[in-house]
Amino acid sequence: MTALATLEQQARTTRNKQIALALLLLALLIMPLGTQVADQTWVTDSRLFQFTQVFMLIALASNWNLTGGFIGYVDFGHAVFFGLGAYATGVMMTNQHSIQWPFWSAVIVGAIVAAIFAVMIGFPTLRLKGPYFSIAMLGTFVAMREIIRVSKPVTGGGVGLTLPPYLNRALFYYLTLGLAVAIIMFVWWIRRSEFGSSLIAIREDEVGAEMRGINTTLHKITIFVIAGFLTGIVGGMWAYQNTFIDPDVVFVDSRTIDLVMMTMLGGLGTVAGPVVGAAAIYWLRDVVWAAFFDWHLMIQGSLLIGIVLFVPTGLVGLFRRNGSGTTLQSLWGRYFGTRAEHPNEPGPGEDGPIEGAQP
Amino acid sequence: MTMDTAPLLEGRGVTKRFGGLVAVDSVDFAVYPGEVVGLIGPNGSGKTTLLDCLSRVQSIDEGRVFFKGTEITKLKPHNVAHLGMSRTFQVIRVYRKLTVLENMLVSRQWRGESLLSQLSPSHPDTEARARKLVDFLTLEHLVDSPAGTLSGGQRRLLELGMAMMPDPELILLDEAASGVNPTLVETIKDRIRTLNIDEGVSFLVVEHDMRFISDMCNRVYVLNFGEKLAEGTPSEVIENEAVIEAYFGA
Numbered sequence: 001m002t003a004l005a006t007l008e009q010q011a012r013t014t015r016n017k018q019i020a021l022a023l024l025l026l027a028l029l030i031m032p033l034g035t036q037v038a039d040q041t042w043v044t045d046s047r048l049f050q051f052t053q054v055f056m057l058i059a060l061a062s063n064w065n066l067t068g069g070f071i072g073y074v075d076f077g078h079a080v081f082f083g084l085g086a087y088a089t090g091v092m093m094t095n096q097h098s099i100q101w102p103f104w105s106a107v108i109v110g111a112i113v114a115a116i117f118a119v120m121i122g123f124p125t126l127r128l129k130g131p132y133f134s135i136a137m138l139g140t141f142v143a144m145r146e147i148i149r150v151s152k153p154v155t156g157g158g159v160g161l162t163l164p165p166y167l168n169r170a171l172f173y174y175l176t177l178g179l180a181v182a183i184i185m186f187v188w189w190i191r192r193s194e195f196g197s198s199l200i201a202i203r204e205d206e207v208g209a210e211m212r213g214i215n216t217t218l219h220k221i222t223i224f225v226i227a228g229f230l231t232g233i234v235g236g237m238w239a240y241q242n243t244f245i246d247p248d249v250v251f252v253d254s255r256t257i258d259l260v261m262m263t264m265l266g267g268l269g270t271v272a273g274p275v276v277g278a279a280a281i282y283w284l285r286d287v288v289w290a291a292f293f294d295w296h297l298m299i300q301g302s303l304l305i306g307i308v309l310f311v312p313t314g315l316v317g318l319f320r321r322n323g324s325g326t327t328l329q330s331l332w333g334r335y336f337g338t339r340a341e342h343p344n345e346p347g348p349g350e351d352g353p354i355e356g357a358q359p
Numbered sequence: 360m361t362m363d364t365a366p367l368l369e370g371r372g373v374t375k376r377f378g379g380l381v382a383v384d385s386v387d388f389a390v391y392p393g394e395v396v397g398l399i400g401p402n403g404s405g406k407t408t409l410l411d412c413l414s415r416v417q418s419i420d421e422g423r424v425f426f427k428g429t430e431i432t433k434l435k436p437h438n439v440a441h442l443g444m445s446r447t448f449q450v451i452r453v454y455r456k457l458t459v460l461e462n463m464l465v466s467r468q469w470r471g472e473s474l475l476s477q478l479s480p481s482h483p484d485t486e487a488r489a490r491k492l493v494d495f496l497t498l499e500h501l502v503d504s505p506a507g508t509l510s511g512g513q514r515r516l517l518e519l520g521m522a523m524m525p526d527p528e529l530i531l532l533d534e535a536a537s538g539v540n541p542t543l544v545e546t547i548k549d550r551i552r553t554l555n556i557d558e559g560v561s562f563l564v565v566e567h568d569m570r571f572i573s574d575m576c577n578r579v580y581v582l583n584f585g586e587k588l589a590e591g592t593p594s595e596v597i598e599n600e601a602v603i604e605a606y607f608g609a
Contacts, residue, residue, distance in 0.1 A: 189478075190478075192480050193477060193478045193479055193480060194464070194465070194477040194478075194479065194480065194481055195474060195477040195478055197457070197461060197464060197465045197481075198465055198477065200454065200456065200457060200461075200465075201454050201457070201465045204454035204455055204456055204457065205452050205453075205454060207416065207452070208448070208452035208453075208454070209454075209465075210435075210436045210437050211414060211416065211436050211437075211440060211445075211446060211452075212437075212440055212445065212465070212466045212521065212525070213437050213440035213441055213445075213466075213468065213469040213470070213525060214437055214465075214469060215435075215437045215469075216437070218474065219474075222474060269456075
């Protein structure tokens with residue numbers, strides 16, 4: 001294939017992707033109108049609620065991906081920002097002592113509180129590497145849950161807070177859809193930028209990146225704070241939608257693990273990965289839960305192990321082209337037939353050939 | 360090259376300890392503008408540790424280091440890079456998941472750049488420079504390949520290109536020919552010579568291959584057990600009794 005033909009094919013593929021995305025977005029935008037056209041349609045309030053949950057998960061997984069996927073700092077306590085956003089929003093909206101803030105300003109306060117906490121906790125923890133960072137963040141998450149629990153005068157403690165109800169499914173649907181789309185576009189923009197390339201460089205080799213002039217501390221803190229801020233917004237929205245928050249509902253242990261699983265299933269460090277992963281896990285969980293209630297957690301765990309072992313690039317990576325074909329074709333060839341792939345391409349988890357290396 | 364001018368890089372009494380082990384012991388040295396200086400010594404003599412101290416990967420316990428007259432003893436590594444010093448590594452450090460071109464782009468000069476100015480894709484001039492260097496290093500056919508798929512020798516060349524990308528005045532090369540086939544070694548030598556003669560880039564080269572040192576270097580420092588054992592031209596050093604004893608235990 002000539003270079004010109006390759007370029008033409010790439011342009012055609014990009015155009016097709018853009019058209020498909022535009023159609024998908026259009027379908028999502030008009031979907032809530034389905035509740036208006038007839039009493040019995042596929043689009044119900046319950047269905048809108050499901051989509052709202054998926055949009056929130058997409059936003060959360062994309063935020064987690066900024067630290068876990070882009071700079072390679074696997075954050076097992078990321079839900080602390082979700083919790084802080086939720087609680088700060090809840091506290092501002094239910095203030096017993098002065099004016100009760102409206103949702104729009106309260107959610108911004110929630111995001112700012114989460115961002116400030118990200119600065120405070122990021123400076124000490126981002127000095128740690130690998131599992132030490134992960135465990136430090138997990139400890140932060142657990143500690144914050146207890147701090148919220150004992151701060152009864154402000155947070156309501158174990159009794160929790162009840163927010164003013166506003167049960168408009170369509171509004172939340174559009175709010176969360178808008179947030180998810182905005183975050184996806186933001187992550188896409190970051191990935192294309194020099195800043196994004198620097199983040200990937202930090203993930204690949206932090207010492208090398210620092211030696212080559214990248215201020216790694218500043219980059220890490222910046223992306224960590226951005227991720228905290230955006231997660232705080234999602235937390236605030238979730239609190240308002242849920243209308244009730246207490247430490248055990250907000251600071252759920254499995255929340256961060258879910259985000260890790262979603263991002264890994266979709267594709268760590270990619271823009272589309274968390275989107276695909278969050279949607280797939282949400283609906284897969286529904287199906288598995290309904291069909292195999294007693295076994296659903298074991299099936300989910302097995303799925304995660306399978307992803308790590310066999311598809312470390314995630315679902316998105318399966319369809320990414322490398323040389324003569326996609327990774328899916330390479331894997332198929334490896335396990336079921338001849339191997340058709342880039343001559344120099346290493347397999348998942350393999351090193352490339354080292355020319356002249358000592359035996 | 361002239362030793363009448365001020366040194367480009369100067370170390371005064373550089374000392375580095377790891378617990379009770381003195382890895383680098385009061386070493387004085389200088390690299391002058393336009394020079395290619397060799398740093399040799401037996402395994403464990405402290406060559407890489409000294410390079411790490413100079414580029415601030417390691418902190419220095421005693422002594423001072425100056426680059427272009429500015430003291431860099433306490434600077435962060437990225438600040439040293441901004442001043443115009445870059446380096447390669449004994450164990451190759453390229454960004455495996457990024458393509459050759461992306462590796463080059465992300466190694467550009469970042470001096471004085473705010474984060475806000477980095478929120479756009481690479482400037483066309485930066486990309487043009489990266490592509491020119493990729494061509495110069497004979498890697499043009501691999502420009503869109505992930506660095507992880509390159510051979511060891513190709514990665515060495517890429518790492519040299521990444522060190523050249525910010526247009527430095529001094530490059531520290533740590534065993535640039537290690538594990539590379541003879542043909543590529545000649546390519547690396549040729550590119551270093553071109554950069555040194557045509558663009559005036561200075562080099563401090565750590566290398567075990569004495570032919571590489573003899574071919575490339577104006578002056579050589581010899582380290583042994585962390586101390587400076589000898590210095591001089593390559594031929595002077597090769598004939599030095601103390602050096603022969605350190606290498607061969609004569």
